[in-house]
Amino acid sequence: MILYPALLLLAILHPSINAIEIKLKPGGTLEEVQALYPEGQISPLFTLPRERLVELSSVEEGLPDLTLWYSITFPIQPLVEQSEEEIAASLESLDSISNVEIPKDYAPPKMGSKYDMRRHLAVTPNFEPNQGYLRMNTPTNNGIDAEYSWTFDGGDGEGVTIYDIEYTWNQQHEDLEVVRDVKLLLNEGDSLPDNPEETGHGTAVLGELVGTSNTFGIKGISHAAKAGMAPEATKKLGSNRANAIVLAVNDGKAGDIILLEMQAIVCGNPVPKDKSQDGYGPAEENQSVFEATQVATGNGITVVAAAGNGQVDLDAANCEGRYDRNIRDSGAVIVGAGGSGFQCPGAQGGAPLEKLDFSTFGSRLDIHGWGECTWTSGYGDAYNDTDARDDENKWYTLFSGTSGASPMVAGAAANIQGIAMKRFGAPLSPARLRQLLTDTGLPQVGDTSKKIGPLVNLRAAIDSLLATMSPTNSPTASPSNTPSMSPTTTPTSNPSNTPSMSPTATPTASPTNTPSMSPTATPTATPTNTPTMSPTATPTASPTNTPTISPTATPTASPTNTPTTSPTAKPTASPTSKPTLGPSTKPTAIPTNAPTTISPTSRPTSIPTNPPTKISPTVKPSAVLITPVMNPTAKPTVFPSVSSKSGKASEMPILSVKSGKVAKSQKADKTSGELI
DSSP states (O other): OOOHHHHHHHHHHSTTOOOEEEEEOTTOOSHHHHHHOTTSEEEESSOSOHHHHHHHTTSSTTOOOGGGEEEEEOOOOOOOOOOHHHHHHHHHTSTTEEEEEOOOOOOOSOOOOOOOOOOOOSSOOBOGGGOGGGSOEETTEEOOOHHHHTTSTTTTOTTOEEEEEESOOOTTOTTOGGGTTOOOOOOTTOOOOSSOOOSHHHHHHHHHHHOOOSSSBOOOTTTTSEEEEEESEETTTEEOHHHHHHHHHHHOOTTOEEEEOOEEEOTTOOOOSSSOOTTEEEGGGSHHHHHHHHHHHHTTOEEEEEOOSSOOBTTSGGGTTTTOTTTOOOOOEEEEEEBOSOOOTTSOOOOBTSBOTTOOBSTTOOEEEEOSOEEEESSSSSBOOTTOTTOGGGOEEEEOHHHHHHHHHHHHHHHHHHHHHHHHSSOOOHHHHHHHHHHHSBOOOSOTTSOOOOBOOHHHHHHHHHHHSOBSOOOOOOTTOOOEEESSOOOOOOTTOOOOOOSSOOOBOOSSOOOOOOTTOOOOOOTTOOOOOOTTOEEEOOSSOOOOSBTTBOOOOOTTBOOOOOTTSOOOOOTTOOOOOOOOOOOOOOTTSOOOOOOOOOOSSOOOOSOOOOOOTTOOOSSOOOOOOOSTTOOOOOOSSOOOOOSOOOOOOOOOBOOOSOOOOSOTTTSSSOOO
16 A cells, blocks of 8 residues: 555645644654655654753643654645545554644634624724623623623733634734734744635634723723734644644743634544534644643643534544543633524524534533624624725624634633732632633523533632632731741630631631721631631741731630621632622613614513614614613613723722742743742
């Protein structure tokens, strides 16, 4: 059997395939491969220097060795018939090879939009009122409450870089100022392909994430974050998703986010012959992507990945356990697509918190976001400038698919990390952040046997985070009575009634002796969240000097007593506590245009009673205002004017906290602190 020409046939029949990826077994060599394919060009799959790859794989035990991966490229040769499966089997039969991957240029996980709005003003309106996902989750709005996170320092993504890995972007879009001059992550001398994929997809993703906070267009979930862009296909390398991930890891720091806006044919499903996306699932189906993701999470960078639009059950037998966490877990947050609760043109109109038909599902999925009706930049099917319809810099869209759901989660993750780094001086580890998101999300409803996970809930996640963190400050002593610090001593009680803490005791408040806390006091942990004392900062009380908590109150506590906060301290919540829902932000209409009546799917509370407003055929709206309408007789709320929020919401008081016991630093030279 002639193998080498068969490999060339693969490249000819599939022009997007210009290489085969192989992984050597530890101690294996390339001699067998070179003997089989003497004319093939073999080069390392990952383009960073070998020393840097070793460094990235050495931050913790058990990470894969990326130096074992190679790419084989071939010149054009005569056609010989042989299937991909036969080629892969021939390579895998070699004693020195453990994995074979045949990369392809798969379509990004976006569902097609049938929406085409052509009646607009030349000046871009403010579409933020249409971005229901930014607001609180209420009976009439299925939001993730990004607005709540903005009230905290760092809660707009400040200090975090989000790396988007896909094909291309329009960096000149009017609402993407943060990426205007950002350089793509490419190897020296490399560039985008001569005919790159359309830019709409990447532009839509960036709008959801880092859209500029201004008086027009849309507003990003993490509008103060920085953005990085790593193309998954380049002119010199062709399709090389795994290398793009590693380039982002090399550029980033612990606490950053990598978003994988890509999908792959999974579980042995056939490639669809039409434009459908049946059979598509997570990109980590490919082992090189899986291992690059492991290295990213091992270096403290959270990876958020689209689950894919292929309606695949990842727990099915033909998946062979590749998505069983007990067998194979990259550490990524895998995101499914759920209903928005709104009706918008071309969308399925899924009910809130329910799986959309196209979404891949299974126990490996962690969480979900909206898979429809997501206002953002790009494409131009929802808005374009009537004076210059071809001006892509003023195009806006209603984004969909797991492509639209995953940026929602990536933005939420960035905002949480921003808060953690501002409050505690360190980001959360990827594993802890993933658990926080899933523990505090709004549970999936409907057919839960097809799991996509809960909807991200920033309010509950932030409240849980702040409730479970330990304080940095012990009670402040008077000027002449400063507590001594001991690296190993736990505070003990004494006859003068000094507060005492046991390393394992759950704190309980004293009913008669609750000291008054100063404005900088940290809330007491709930009974399920015992404070963790730092081994280097544990006060040892003096036998004769009791620390003064306030000018008028000296604490007298039993060994289990813990000071409680004053009314001015920030309330805390346990990880499972339900967030307190305040008044939701109501969308407002653009003054010169009546809103299009767009109905959300039924949600069983707070049903308005007014009849729907109809738009006169002569009215030309400057934007579609998606206003909740809970049944056919309901009327959307219309306000006389649009209020634009150009700045951050007011800051809440910042409590003094500490990171508690921290993990080993993942990248000490590039992070603001240890991983929490």
